Structure formats: structure tokens, C-alpha cells
Amino acid sequence: MAILELKDMCCYFGGLKAVDKFNTKIKKGELVGLIGPNGAGKTTVFNVITGIYPPTSGEIFFQGEHIGGLPSHKITKKGIVRTFQNIRIFPTLTVLENIIIAYHFRAHYSILSGILRDGNFHQEEEEMSKKAMELLHLFDLHTYYKNPAGSLPYGEQRKLEIARALATEPEIVLLDEPAAGMNPYETIKLMELIKQVKGKYNLTIFLIEHHMQFVMGICERIMVMDFGVQIAKGTPLEIQKNPKVIRAYLGE
Amino acid sequence: MTKKQFSSSVNKKILAYGKLPNWTKYAFISAITLFFLALYILFFGIQAFFQQLVNGIQLGSIYALIALGYTMIYGIIRLINFAHGDLFMFGAYISCFLGNYLMAHNFRYPFIIVLIFSMFVTALLGMAIEKIAYKPLRFKPRLAALITALGVSLFLENFLALSPQNVPFPLNKIVFGPKYIPFPALIAEKTYNIGGIAINNIKILIVVITIILMIALQYIVKKTMIGKAMRAVAFNKDACLMMGINIDKIISITFGIGISLAAASGTLYALTYGQLQSPYLGIWPGLKAFIAAVLGGIGNIPGAMLGSYVMGVSETFATSINSNFGYGIAFVILIVVLVFKPAGLLGKFTKEKV
Amino acid sequence: MKIIKNIFNLIKGYYKFILITALIYLLFQIFNGSIPIAPRLLTRYYMQIIMFALINIIMTVSLNLINGFTGQFSIGHAGFMCIGAYTSAYFTTILFKAAEMAYFPQLALFIFSLIMGGLMAAFAGYLIGLPTLKLRGDYLAIVTLAFGEVIRSIVRSSDEIAAFLNQIGLVKFSETIAKISGPRGLSTIPNLSKFWLVYLITILSVIIMRNFIYSTHGRACLSIRENDVAAETMGIDTTRYKIIAFSLSAFFAGVGGGLFAHVLRFIHPNNFSFIKSIDYLIFLYAGGMGSITGSILAATGLTILPEFLRMINFQQWRMVVYPLLLIILMLRKPSGIFGNREFSFLIPKRKEAS
Numbered sequence: 004m005a006i007l008e009l010k011d012m013c014c015y016f017g018g019l020k021a022v023d024k025f026n027t028k029i030k031k032g033e034l035v036g037l038i039g040p041n042g043a044g045k046t047t048v049f050n051v052i053t054g055i056y057p058p059t060s061g062e063i064f065f066q067g068e069h070i071g072g073l074p075s076h077k078i079t080k081k082g083i084v085r086t087f088q089n090i091r092i093f094p095t096l097t098v099l100e101n102i103i104i105a106y107h108f109r110a111h112y113s114i115l116s117g118i119l120r121d122g123n124f125h126q127e128e129e130e131m132s133k134k135a136m137e138l139l140h141l142f143d144l145h146t147y148y149k150n151p152a153g154s155l156p157y158g159e160q161r162k163l164e165i166a167r168a169l170a171t172e173p174e175i176v177l178l179d180e181p182a183a184g185m186n187p188y189e190t191i192k193l194m195e196l197i198k199q200v201k202g203k204y205n206l207t208i209f210l211i212e213h214h215m216q217f218v219m220g221i222c223e224r225i226m227v228m229d230f231g232v233q234i235a236k237g238t239p240l241e242i243q244k245n246p247k248v249i250r251a252y253l254g255e
Numbered sequence: 256m257t258k259k260q261f262s263s264s265v266n267k268k269i270l271a272y273g274k275l276p277n278w279t280k281y282a283f284i285s286a287i288t289l290f291f292l293a294l295y296i297l298f299f300g301i302q303a304f305f306q307q308l309v310n311g312i313q314l315g316s317i318y319a320l321i322a323l324g325y326t327m328i329y330g331i332i333r334l335i336n337f338a339h340g341d342l343f344m345f346g347a348y349i350s351c352f353l354g355n356y357l358m359a360h361n362f363r364y365p366f367i368i369v370l371i372f373s374m375f376v377t378a379l380l381g382m383a384i385e386k387i388a389y390k391p392l393r394f395k396p397r398l399a400a401l402i403t404a405l406g407v408s409l410f411l412e413n414f415l416a417l418s419p420q421n422v423p424f425p426l427n428k429i430v431f432g433p434k435y436i437p438f439p440a441l442i443a444e445k446t447y448n449i450g451g452i453a454i455n456n457i458k459i460l461i462v463v464i465t466i467i468l469m470i471a472l473q474y475i476v477k478k479t480m481i482g483k484a485m486r487a488v489a490f491n492k493d494a495c496l497m498m499g500i501n502i503d504k505i506i507s508i509t510f511g512i513g514i515s516l517a518a519a520s521g522t523l524y525a526l527t528y529g530q531l532q533s534p535y536l537g538i539w540p541g542l543k544a545f546i547a548a549v550l551g552g553i554g555n556i557p558g559a560m561l562g563s564y565v566m567g568v569s570e571t572f573a574t575s576i577n578s579n580f581g582y583g584i585a586f587v588i589l590i591v592v593l594v595f596k597p598a599g600l601l602g603k604f605t606k607e608k609v
Numbered sequence: 610m611k612i613i614k615n616i617f618n619l620i621k622g623y624y625k626f627i628l629i630t631a632l633i634y635l636l637f638q639i640f641n642g643s644i645p646i647a648p649r650l651l652t653r654y655y656m657q658i659i660m661f662a663l664i665n666i667i668m669t670v671s672l673n674l675i676n677g678f679t680g681q682f683s684i685g686h687a688g689f690m691c692i693g694a695y696t697s698a699y700f701t702t703i704l705f706k707a708a709e710m711a712y713f714p715q716l717a718l719f720i721f722s723l724i725m726g727g728l729m730a731a732f733a734g735y736l737i738g739l740p741t742l743k744l745r746g747d748y749l750a751i752v753t754l755a756f757g758e759v760i761r762s763i764v765r766s767s768d769e770i771a772a773f774l775n776q777i778g779l780v781k782f783s784e785t786i787a788k789i790s791g792p793r794g795l796s797t798i799p800n801l802s803k804f805w806l807v808y809l810i811t812i813l814s815v816i817i818m819r820n821f822i823y824s825t826h827g828r829a830c831l832s833i834r835e836n837d838v839a840a841e842t843m844g845i846d847t848t849r850y851k852i853i854a855f856s857l858s859a860f861f862a863g864v865g866g867g868l869f870a871h872v873l874r875f876i877h878p879n880n881f882s883f884i885k886s887i888d889y890l891i892f893l894y895a896g897g898m899g900s901i902t903g904s905i906l907a908a909t910g911l912t913i914l915p916e917f918l919r920m921i922n923f924q925q926w927r928m929v930v931y932p933l934l935l936i937i938l939m940l941r942k943p944s945g946i947f948g949n950r951e952f953s954f955l956i957p958k959r960k961e962a963s
Contacts, residue, residue: 053842079844093835095899095949096828103825104832108844110825114853117824118817121615124824131825171844335747391940397746398682399943402894402935405887409932417925542754542883549751579769579792583762586755593752594740 005064006031006207007052007083007175012061012071014044014051021047023231024061029175034201034208036222038215038242040251043228045211046088049177053085054078066174080108082174086164086181088211094153098144101152101163102135105170135170141203142166142196158189162196169200178210182217190214194221219243227251280595295572306452307571313458313527315567316465320520321544322551322559323472324513330489330554331509333397334389337404339517340541341411344534346377346518347438347525348415348431354439366441366526370464373522374515381514382507390503415534435532438525461523468516469560475512476556485509489554543570546589552602561600630812637804655916656804660872662912663811664865669892669908670818670901671861676890677898677949678822679854680834682750685737685757686862686889691881692733693726693863694870695764695789698798700725701871703788708799719801723810723867730863731856733760738852754883761878767791794877795870802871810868814861819901821857823956830854834899891935894945903947 005028014022022044029035037045050056052063054075063071070078093101110131112123139145142162147155152163161181168176181197182190194217201208212218218225219239227235227242229251235242242248296304321343328336350373357365388407392400416433445456476482484505488495495502524540525531547566551558566585574581592600620627641656642649651659668690675683700722701707707715707722733756741752763770771787774780789795821827829850832840841847870876892911896903911931918927938946 055838055842074846075841076844076846079842085842087839091836091839093832093839096831096835100828100831104828104840104845105843107825107829107832112825114821114824114826117826118820119615120820122611128825167843329747333747335750388936388940392943395943398894398898399939402890403939405890406932406936406939409887409928410936413928413932417929421925538884546751546755549748553747577766577769579762579766582765583759586758586762589755590740590752590759593744593748597744597748599748 004031005029006066007209008062008064009048009052010062010064012048012051012063013059014047014056015059020231022051025228025233027226027233027236029207029209031174031207032205034221034223035210036218036225037209037211037228038213038218038225039228039234042230044231045228046179047231048228049085049179049211052078052177053083076108079171079173083177084168084171084173084175085177086161086168086179088179088183090157090160090164092152092160092164092167095151097149098139098152098155098163099132099135099148101167102138102170103131105167106131106134109172138166138170141200158185161185162193165197165200169204172204173206175207175209178208178212180211180213182212182214185214187216190217193217197221284592284595292572295576299575302451303575305450307575308568309452309454309458311568311571312564313461313567314571315564316461317520317524317527317540318544318547318567319465319560319563320468320516320523321540322548322563323469323556324517325545325548326551326553326556326559327485327509327513329548330556331485331506332389332393332400332492334400334404335545337401337541338384338408338411339514340537340539340544341408341534342377342381342514342537343517343521343524343541343544344531344537345380345411345415346373346521347531347536348436348521348534349373349376349518350522351436351438351525351531354441358439358441365439369441370519370522374518377518377521378511378515381510385507385510390506412534412538431534433533435530437530438528440529441526457526461527464519464523468519472512472516472556481505481508543585546585550589550592550599552599555599555601555603558599558601565600634805634808637808641804657872658913658916660802660804660807660868662909663807664868664872665889665892665908665912666811666905667814667861667865667868668889669896669904670815671858671865672889672893673898673901673904674818674822674830674858674861675854676893677900677904678827678834679830679851680837681851681854682746683753683855683858684750684883684886684890685753685755686858687881687883687885688753688757688760689730689734689859689862690866690869690885691757691760691764691878692730693723693866694876694881695726695795695866696729696863697722697726697867698795698870698876699785699789701801702795702798703785707801708797715799715801716806719806719871723864726867727860727863730866731860734855734857734859735852737859738855742848742851754886757881757883757886761881764789764878765791791878794875796875798870798874798876800871800874802868807868807872810864814864815901815905818857818861822901826850826853891931895935895938897945897947897949899949900945900947900951902950902952903945907946 007027007029009025009027012022012025013020025048027035037048039045047056051058051071054070054073054077057072061071062069065078065081065083068081070081070083093104096104110127112121112127116124136145136148139148142165144155144159144163144166147159152160155163161183165176165178165181168178178197182193185193197208198221200206210218210222222239225236225239225242226233227245227248234247234251235245237245292304321339324342325336325339328334328339350369353372354365354369357368362368384407388403389400392403415429415431417430418432419430422430442457442460447454447456474482476485484495484500485508487498487500488502488505488509492502495505520540521537543566544563547562548559549562550565551560551562553559565588569584569588570581573584596602637651637656637659639646640649640651642651668686672683672686675681697719701718705718707718710718737753737756741749744752767786767789768791771783771789774783774786822830829840829845830853832843832845833847833850833854837847866881869880873880892907893904895911896905896907915927942948
């Protein structure tokens, strides 16, 4: 059963066809990759799925439901979350606060409760703190918990962004270039972390990446895009041998 | 219908409205405007209509010269130069002092000398302010530059409003004092009566000079190398740095041009009203001109011109009905326009890359 | 039973804070002459200044909610103050004659009027929030400014509105509106702002706003400031929270306005012009966006400082020196004196599982 399905999804900006008739079915528990040269439209696909841009046409189904055109926060509440290509953490807030914010939409206490600081407030705050610290432990970021997130080294910031996404307790995670700017050692550790987290939380993962070692090493299935169109799909081995893919990356 | 169904259908309608083609929005705004103008003619007569129209165009010209400066500066460094209205005031005062001197010594054509001189001197002041107060904050958060602009504005107004007797030498020679100063009649006033409408030669002069300056500005921006550099810096400052363009020089020149226009407006304004009320006279024209620039789309030069005339005309009409109306109409128009066209009449949003 | 336990816990947790604020209050009353153990240094005039400082604290902290904590750019705060002032004065002066009431009913009416002032202002904040949240930073600033001026225009037109209401038959209501007497100002407002009440309300307001900030709803607002795209994708309805921030901030500004009206005892639309909004912006900025402590200290200091300047006969230089200091502050430390740091007693303890 497909957890995420895109049918002929298009995203045009005026005359520019950033994404043209994108089709895919992602099953629950899969780890799928999306690759392609720069400017192929990969991040735009993510942006449309997560509601940052409305689709110009076509349909998006999540667990059978229509989600095309919904605002981002509603889509996240349904269970889709993403990370960003250029890191979008909350820089002046502490690392712990960055994670706790992701629990916001699951908190039930009202504004009045927050102001009066009643039992509900304390109980839920404590729960959120606890869950956040656990997540930080898992990502090995717990020593930084009081530091402003902007002061973290680059690799840790990337991990924080992923950890924050996981704090929304999603069904599917869209990772946009999670390994960007990482050296080979960090990349391998990240691969292990993602596999670990995927197993622990029973996630489906859909990721964009340029690091071929990462993509080939971790993805079960890969899609390739170029100029807004999907040009190939298959297992890592099939993709590596596909002449269209080679042409897209290396030219004629 | 359940609550969810209702709100989602409302949402769909709002989303659909946002996708209406632009021409329908323009048509709608034009239709409403024409409706109000027709109402006015009905109530007040066609003669009053044209009289106010003439006055409105004059006022719009004054606003236009200020608004152009605002929009150019915003376009190039994304700063709302709150001090712009005060430089308008400074231009008015400089032209007053020079005018007095020239009239006393019987110079010929005092007006044009005064105009050019005040434009030049005020531009120098403006460029100095830019170097001292705005340049250091160029790559800092924008709010800091805004507050600094506010500070410059307040400082100029209040410093120049100090009474000379309270100020130690040598500064007491520079301050203007808080009381009003009469402005010399640099041009003999002649009123013409065309079809029952009183038109002043000064009014004509204002509109003519404004048009000349606007054409000159368009020429500079569109046809010269400097203009091209200005547009480039406005588009992407960092890229220009890497292309070897001296952005400091370009920004200074932009300031110089924008502020000289404000000074011209100040001179014309003073000529019209015959007196300078106080060093605080720049606050309200500055604010209205700024609103005009936003109305037309801040950063957009034709937009600033359009917005200013819209402001000038509507303010004149509204004031002739009721002075309270005139006071608030500018703001109401702004809010209405921004609700329909969030980037201003001619403005375009640049989308943030996600 | 549970409520009593909650209150008891509250007091236990905050005993240090309560002690300090009570002490400060006692000090004020000692020097005020109410407790005759020290010479009376604080005359009625100075006590009034201190009350203005307290009101400015409420205004600045509430402005901080929108500008500092939610990262928006609102420069029409005086408009909310105006609504609150006129609404509460309407209840105590026009509808009911509070001056002729006994102590407790008078107090109850006053508090009611303050809440009504706050609610009206909050409603206005909601109205403003709705259309403007699609606007980008600078445009939002202009709209908030315009809104403040529109409010003033409406108050100024109270005679015209009363006449209109009379015509459509709401005679009684029309009479009360006429008494607002916009352009002439509303006078004979009873002196209901007793020091202890203003002090208490200030403390409560700051506590409420601070509690809001340090809750999940406050964090939602913070996330909008930090990165609104990311906040939206983390499940936070940014539009809803911007509106909440606006409304809450407007509520407290309205309460501040109500208190203000009953200290000054005479209000006029000119008290609430955008120049006043700029005052609060300066307080906010000097203290540090995102720092409640900074707002409190800056509001207090910058309200009391002019009095010292007046003592040494320096007052006309105030508005010359202030902006200069502001400019220097921005050039040196753009994040304000306190940046976004707080006194430790304002930050709640978090129980962490390590």
C-alpha cells in the first residue's frame, strides 16, 4: 500500500516548468532516493509535497488522503516532515528548544494554562523535555542542549535539523541533502544513524542527495530527475548503468 | 455543512481569488475610483472637480519628488530612509537662506540658482549621512539601520529646531530655530483663470520641473552606465561586489540623486506656501510620500510616481470634503491597495528561495 | 481544593519575586510620604512620572511581543493605546460617572473599563492581523503605521460619527459618542489610576506576557521569528500565532492606554500619533528585542531620564542627544543593550531529565 503517491504532479512558475508530470508511489517502510543534476527540480518536488508551493496540477495522496494545496503545518500534522537543503534551524534558541518546538502541535494545554502555569502545563512541559532529551541522546547532541543552535558546528546543525524533524513523530521523512558538506567519515556515521532511526521509529524515508556513495549505499530504490522530469528509476545498480542518467550528469 | 467543510470551501474561494488575473484587480480598483470621482462631480460640480484636480496634481508632484528618493534608496539598500523628509526640510531651509541673500543683492533668476544650489548642498549632506550612519550597518540586520535612520531623522529635526540663544557658538549659526520663517518670493506670482479654475504660474512651474526631473531620472536609470550599475546593485548587491562594481560609489550616487530630488521638492514646497513653519515640517510630507512610494510598490520608480499622484489627488479631494477625511484617506487607500495587491500597485515580490 | 494548592505552589515558586516587588513598592511608599519614616522625596509630580514609567513598561513589553519575540515589524502601537484609552475613558467618564461613585464600585468599574479597553484593542489587533499577515516585513510596518493613523482619524471624526448616528436614529448612543469630542480632546477623566493599582497591573501584565513567552505558544511565536518557513513545516500555524501575538500585544497596549488616560486625565488624538509609537520603538530597541528585562529597564530609564535633564536645565537637548545616543548604540551594538538576555529570575527553571 502506497503511503505517498504523486500523480502527474506539476509545478510551474509562470512559464518555467520546475516539475513536470512527476509520478511515484512510495510504500511504507521504503528508503527511496531522488537524485539529479542541480536545478533539476528535486527540492521543488519536496516543496510541493510539504505544501510550500501548491501544485499547479496533478494530485498528491498521503495515506489515501488528498493533501495537494494544504498549508504546510496541516501536512506536517498528518505525518509528513522535511529537512531543508540550506539548514533552517532556529539559531538563537537553544538546541533543546529547537527540538521541543517540534512537539508544539501535539501539546494540548491552552494559552490560559500556559499563563497560569497549572498542572497541565508542568506535566506536558516535563514530558516534552524528556522526549526531547531522549532524542538528543540518540543523535549524540545532548551535550549541546543548552547552547544556542547557531553556535553548533555545521555537521551537528545538520543532525539537529534531522532530530527536530523526527520530534514531530512522523510517518514519512523527506530529507533534503542530509549529507551536504560532510566529510566521508561523517557521511558514513550519518548513514548508520539514518538506518538506525528508520528501524527504531518505523519510518519511511524519501531523500534527495548528491553524495553518490550515500545514495547508492543506503537507498533501496532511486529516482532520477533532470529539467523537471523524471528520467529514470530503479535499483541503485540499474541506475548506475542507465545511459540516460549518465548523459544527464556528464553530458553527451 | 460541517464546520470543516465550510471553512475549506471559504479557503478555496480565497485561494481562487488569489488566482484572479491581474487585469481584473486593476479593473476593479479603477471602477471604484471612477465611481468615487463621479460621486464627487455630482455633489460639488465639475468646476470644483477640475480645481481640486489641478491642486491634487501639484501636491502629487511634491510627493513624487520625495517618493522617488525613498524608492531609489530602498531599492538599492533595502532601507526605509526615515530621514528623507528631514532632508526635504533641509533643502527648503537652504533655499530660503540663499534666496534671501540673492534677493537682497538683486541677482537675476534667483529661483534657478537657489534650486540647483539647494539640491547640490542637500545631496552632499545626504551622502555624508550615508557614509557615517548607514554604511557601517550595510551587512548588519536591517532593523539596526532602520532605527539608525530614525535616529538621524529625530536628530536633524530637533537639532535644527534649537533656538540659537540656547546654543553655544559656533553651532548657533547653523540651527534654524523652532519658529516660522517667511520664504522670499523668488518668483512673482501670477494667477490665470481658465474656465473658472484658478491656476498659478507657480503650480505650473512645480509640475513642469517635476516632469523634467522625472524624465531626467528615467534617462539616467535606463540609459546610462551608472543607471545600469544602480539597477544591478539594487538587484543583487553581493553579485555586484564580485563583479568588481564599486558599490560604495554607486550607493553614494543613488543617495545623492534621490536626496537632491527631495531638496528640489522642498524648495518648490516652500515657494508654494511662502513660509517655513518649523524644522518639523518635513515629517508629514515625508510620511505621506513614503506611503505613496509603498502604494506604488517600494523600489519601483514608475510606481513611486504613480503612487504619489494617486495620493496627492485623493488627499486634495478628500480634504475639500472634510479635513478629517483628508487626513486619514491616505492611510485608508494604502491599506485597501495592499490588501488587493500586497506588493503595491506596480510592485513585484521576489520570492524567497526555500 | 486544587485551586488553593495551585495558588500555594505558585507563591512558593515565586516567593523571591514577590518579595522583591513588594520591597520596591514599600520603598516607593516610604519616599512618597505614606509611611513617614523618611523624608518625602517623591512629590505627587514624581509619582506621576513613575506611573508613566510603569505604563511605558507595559507598552514596551507588549510591543516586544510582536517585534522582539515574534519577529514582526509593527510601528503603530500607539493606535492600540489610543483605542484602550478612549474605550476605558468612555466607560468611566461618559457612560458612567465614576467620579461620583463609592470606592469599591468605582474600582470595579475602572478595572472593567480597562479590560474593555484591552479587548477593543485586541479586537483591532485581530482585524489588523488578518489581512496584513500575507505582507512582507516592510509593508507590514507601513500598514501598522497607517492603521495607527486611521484610528486617530476616526477619533478625530467623532463629531461626524455622532451626527451620523443621530440621523439613523440611535440618539442616545450618538450623544455619548459626541462626548468623545475628538479634536477638542476628552477631559475630566477621573483620577482612578492609583499608584498601587498601576504597580500591580504592571507586574501582572509583565508576568502574564512572560509566562506566555515561556510556554509552548510563546515558543511557537519565537520560531516564527527565527525561521518562519521552518516553523510552518514543523507543524506551527504561523498565521494563527501571528494573529495571537498581535492580539495579545494589542490587549496589553489597550490596558496601558486605559491607565494612561486616567493618570493624564485628558486625552487627545495627538497623544497617540506615530511619534509616540516611535518612542516605544526606541525604548524597545534600546533595551533589546527579545529581552523583557531590557524593555523594563529601557522604558523606566528613558522615561525618568528626561526629568533629570529637566533638573539641570538641559531639556531641549534631550531630543538631540537621545537620537545621537541611539545612533551610536546601533553602530556599536545593533542588538540593543540587553540583546536577548534576561535577568535570571525572569527565566523559568526547566525540569530536565538528563
